[in-house]
Amino acid sequence: MEIKTAKYSSFCFGVKKAVEAAERLLKKGGKDVFSIGDIIHNPSVVSALSSKGLKVCDGLNGLSKGTLIVRTHGLSPGIIDEAVSRGIKVADATCPLVKKSQGIVKALNKGKYHVIIVGNARHPEVEALKGFAEGGVTVIGKTKELEGCRFPSDKVGVIAQSTYGEDKYIEIVSGIMRCGFKEIKVYNTICSDTIKRQKAASELAKKVEVMLVVGGMMSSNTKLLADICRAAGVETHHIEGADQLDMRWFAAKEQVGIVGGASTPNYTIEEIIKKIKKGKVENRC
Ligand code: SF4
Known part of the structure; x- marks a missing residue:
């Protein structure tokens, strides 16, 4: 196989x-290092960082010291300002591409454009982005959500959640174009890594008999990779790690494909490969 x-x-x-920033802080013996929400969407990495001292909190409730490490998805500026006002140090680990989107939202808001974010309203990146537009934002996850939508301005600026699907973004932007706005600014904020990863997954899915998509169940980009592989018509399993493998998936299969999400560590992929190979050898005995 x-x-x-x-x-x-x-x-x-x-x-x-x-992850490197968090490890550096923890290694320096930083006491009371915490994140609000998981720093990345991968349970095994978060648990490894937690074992080194990182605390994962829901919010700032009751906190007045220590270091807040801002997750890759970013945090609303209101939360960061509140942390600083309480004397909490802030280490910003927001992904530079997400920071760029935050800057776009801020500039659009300043220019009196109503901001439309195409993405999942409950995704932490989108939740944080909302905080950069004082005038409020509209989040659209599906084209049909545009029906009956009321917007406070006929000037809109559109951005996408960084891990959103390119085709879905194009479809929703086309829908926005038909909403009768006088002015529309559209930004391609889908991250290049996401696009490359989706293309690589789709190409591989067409060449194999079963695909394993590896990453956190809460990870948007991993869920999308699984959708892309299924759409390619191949049997697809979304797993977080080697312990979720079922060797029956590989019975009579000669070609297995593996793709990891953006927050999947290399060691998880290696463990999976090792376990499949071992299982195959054991099955032959
Ligand atoms: S997937 Fe893209 S936007 Fe998200 S953390 Fe990675 S590089 Fe940044």
């Missing part, structure tokens, strides 16, 4: 940067 791994299958640069 051949196991092929997609070209982009481990940490993207934004996640790598955030």
Whole structure:
């Protein structure tokens, strides 16, 4: 059996940067280092950082000291200002591409454009982006949500959640174009890593008999990779780690493909490959 791994299958640069920043802080013996929400969407990495001392909090409730490490998805400026006013140090691990989107929202808001974010309203990146537009934003996740939508301005600026699907973004932007706005500014804020990863997953899915998509169940980009592989018509399993493998998936299969989400560490992919190979050998005995 051949196991092929997609070209982009481990940490993207934004996640790598955030994990390294957290590790540096914890290594320096930083006391009371905490994040609000998971620093990245991968349970095994978060648990490894927690074992080194990182605390994951829901908010600032009751906190007045220590260091807040801002997750890759960013945080609303209101939360950061509140932390600073309480004397909490802030280490910003927001992905630079997400920071760029935050700057766009801020500038659009300043220019009196109503901001439309195409994405999942409950995703932490989108929740944080909302905080950069004092005038409020509209979040659209599906074209049909545009029906009956009322906007406070006929000037709108549109951006996408960084891990959103390119085709879906184009479809929703086309819908926005038909809403009768006088002026529309559209920004392509889908991150290049996401696009490359989606293309690599789609290409690999067409060449194999079963695809394993590896990453956190809460990870948007991983869920989208699984959708892309299923759309390619291949049997697809979304798993977080080797312990979720079921060797029956590989019975009578010669070609297995693996792709990891942007927050999936390399060691998880390696563990999976090792376990599949071991399982195959054991099955032959
Ligand atoms: S997926 Fe893209 S936007 Fe998200 S953290 Fe990685 S590089 Fe940044």
